[in-house]
Amino acid sequence: MKLTVVGGGSTYTPELIDGFARLRDTLPVEELVLVDPAADRLELVGGLARRIFAKQGHPGRITTTADLDAGVADADAVLLQLRVGGQAARQQDETWPLECGCVGQETTGAGGLAKALRTVPVVLDIAERVRRANPDAWIIDFTNPVGIVTRALLQAGHRAVGLCNVAIGFQRKFAALLDVAPHEVHLDHVGLNHLTWETGVRLGGPEGEDVLPRLLAEHGERIAGDLHLPRPLLDRLGVVPSYYLRYYYAHDQVVEELREGPSRAARVAAMERELLTMYGDPELAEKPALLAQRGGAFYSEAAVDLAAALLGGAGSPYQVVNTLNRGTLPFLPDDAVIEVQAAVGANGAVPLPVAPLNPLYAGLVANVTAYEELALDAALRGGRERVFEALLAHPLIGQYAYAETLTDQLIAHNREHLAWA
Incomplete structure (x- = not known):
C-alpha cells in the first residue's frame, strides 16, 4: 500500500507519522511519500518521520520529493494538508476583516473565503494529476475550508x-468524561x-443509549469552558456546538478578543519555528509534546481510520466525514457537502440517517450552505x-457596505494567488 501526503513538510506531519506507526495493523503502509515544494522543511520533517518509524519498528519506507507527479504515481490514497500562501496569508486572513468589525478567521467569514479562493484551484490541479496517475486513488482532504x-x-x-478532527476530539473528550x-x-x-x-452521544453505536443529557448535567461546566461559551447557553440548547459556533453565538465578543491579542497565525508561526528546530535534532525520534498545541489533535487516528476503511482494511464502519448530502438534510441540495456520521467502505462514504434538524440549527446550516x-x-x-x-451571503458579514469593503481588501491581499485579479 502506498500513501502520499501532499503538504508533507507541514509541522503537522509528525502527528500523522506517529499514527501510521502506532496503527500499522489497521493501515499497513508499505510506502509513504511526503510531497512539498519547501525543501528545507521537507528535509527536517522527513528525517524525523523516518526516525519515528524506525523507533516504533515500522517496516515501511518513507521518501520525500518536491515532484508532485512522482509523489502521487501509483498511490492508493493521497492526503491533502496544504496551505496556499503559508502562515503569512493566514496572518492576513485573521487581521484585515477586523477592520470592519468582522471575525478574522482562516476558515470562516471573509478570511475563510480568501483561503477558499487561494486553495480550490490548487487542489483541483493536484486532484487532476492524481487522477491521471491512478484513477482509483482516494483523495482525503484535510485542507481547509474542508467543506x-x-x-x-x-x-x-x-x-x-473530507476529514476534520472536531468530531474525534469530542469523541475522545466525552469518552474520558464517561470513563469508557x-x-x-x-x-x-x-x-x-x-x-x-452534537445532538446525541450514544454508547455502543448508532442505536445505543443517548447519554448527552447526563453529560451536560454532570459535566456541562467543563464542556462549556472548553468551548468558551456560557454554561446556561448549553443548557438552553440541549446540544454541544463545535468551538467554531462561538464565531456566530458570540461574534462581537470574539472580535474584541481578536483585536486585543496576537493572532493565532502569529502564535502558530512562532510555534512552527520552534518545532522545526526540534525536528532537526537527530536524537529526536518521537513527536514532541509541543506539537499538541499546534492543533490537529487526533488527526492521525482519524486519517488512519478513514484511509483503512476506504482501502478495504480494518477501519471503523461508521465515521464522521464530509461527503455529499444526497437527501440526508432534505432542506439542502443533494450536492451540498455535509459533515455527519457515514458508513465508510471501499465505495466511499454514505451518510447515516439524521433526525429532523431543529430550525435553530437548520436555518444557519442552510444560510452557510448557500x-x-x-x-x-x-x-x-x-x-x-x-x-x-459570497461575502454578502455570509451570516457573519451580511451588510452590503461591509461586503464592498471586504471584497476590495480580499482582492488586494490575495492578488498574487488569484489568476483573474
Missing part, C-alpha cells in the same frame, strides 16, 4: 472524502464543516462581483 474544498473535488468527479473506551462513543454529529452540533455554493463559484470562475455576493 468547500471537498465540494469542489466531488463536483469535479474525484474520489474524495473511545470506540464505545458514537456521536450524533450533524451540520457543515466547522458548523456542527454561502459555500457562492464561494465555490467565486473560486472556480473568479470575478469581483462573485466575491462580493
Whole structure:
C-alpha cells in the first residue's frame, strides 16, 4: 500500500507519522511519500518521520520529493494538508476583516473565503494529476475550508472524502468524561464543516443509549469552558456546538478578543519555528509534546481510520466525514457537502440517517450552505462581483457596505494567488 501526503513538510506531519506507526495493523503502509515544494522543511520533517518509524519498528519506507507527479504515481490514497500562501496569508486572513468589525478567521467569514479562493484551484490541479496517475486513488482532504474544498473535488468527479478532527476530539473528550473506551462513543454529529452540533452521544453505536443529557448535567461546566461559551447557553440548547459556533453565538465578543491579542497565525508561526528546530535534532525520534498545541489533535487516528476503511482494511464502519448530502438534510441540495456520521467502505462514504434538524440549527446550516455554493463559484470562475455576493451571503458579514469593503481588501491581499485579479 502506498500513501502520499501532499503538504508533507507541514509541522503537522509528525502527528500523522506517529499514527501510521502506532496503527500499522489497521493501515499497513508499505510506502509513504511526503510531497512539498519547501525543501528545507521537507528535509527536517522527513528525517524525523523516518526516525519515528524506525523507533516504533515500522517496516515501511518513507521518501520525500518536491515532484508532485512522482509523489502521487501509483498511490492508493493521497492526503491533502496544504496551505496556499503559508502562515503569512493566514496572518492576513485573521487581521484585515477586523477592520470592519468582522471575525478574522482562516476558515470562516471573509478570511475563510480568501483561503477558499487561494486553495480550490490548487487542489483541483493536484486532484487532476492524481487522477491521471491512478484513477482509483482516494483523495482525503484535510485542507481547509474542508467543506468547500471537498465540494469542489466531488463536483469535479474525484474520489474524495473530507476529514476534520472536531468530531474525534469530542469523541475522545466525552469518552474520558464517561470513563469508557473511545470506540464505545458514537456521536450524533450533524451540520457543515466547522458548523456542527452534537445532538446525541450514544454508547455502543448508532442505536445505543443517548447519554448527552447526563453529560451536560454532570459535566456541562467543563464542556462549556472548553468551548468558551456560557454554561446556561448549553443548557438552553440541549446540544454541544463545535468551538467554531462561538464565531456566530458570540461574534462581537470574539472580535474584541481578536483585536486585543496576537493572532493565532502569529502564535502558530512562532510555534512552527520552534518545532522545526526540534525536528532537526537527530536524537529526536518521537513527536514532541509541543506539537499538541499546534492543533490537529487526533488527526492521525482519524486519517488512519478513514484511509483503512476506504482501502478495504480494518477501519471503523461508521465515521464522521464530509461527503455529499444526497437527501440526508432534505432542506439542502443533494450536492451540498455535509459533515455527519457515514458508513465508510471501499465505495466511499454514505451518510447515516439524521433526525429532523431543529430550525435553530437548520436555518444557519442552510444560510452557510448557500454561502459555500457562492464561494465555490467565486473560486472556480473568479470575478469581483462573485466575491462580493459570497461575502454578502455570509451570516457573519451580511451588510452590503461591509461586503464592498471586504471584497476590495480580499482582492488586494490575495492578488498574487488569484489568476483573474
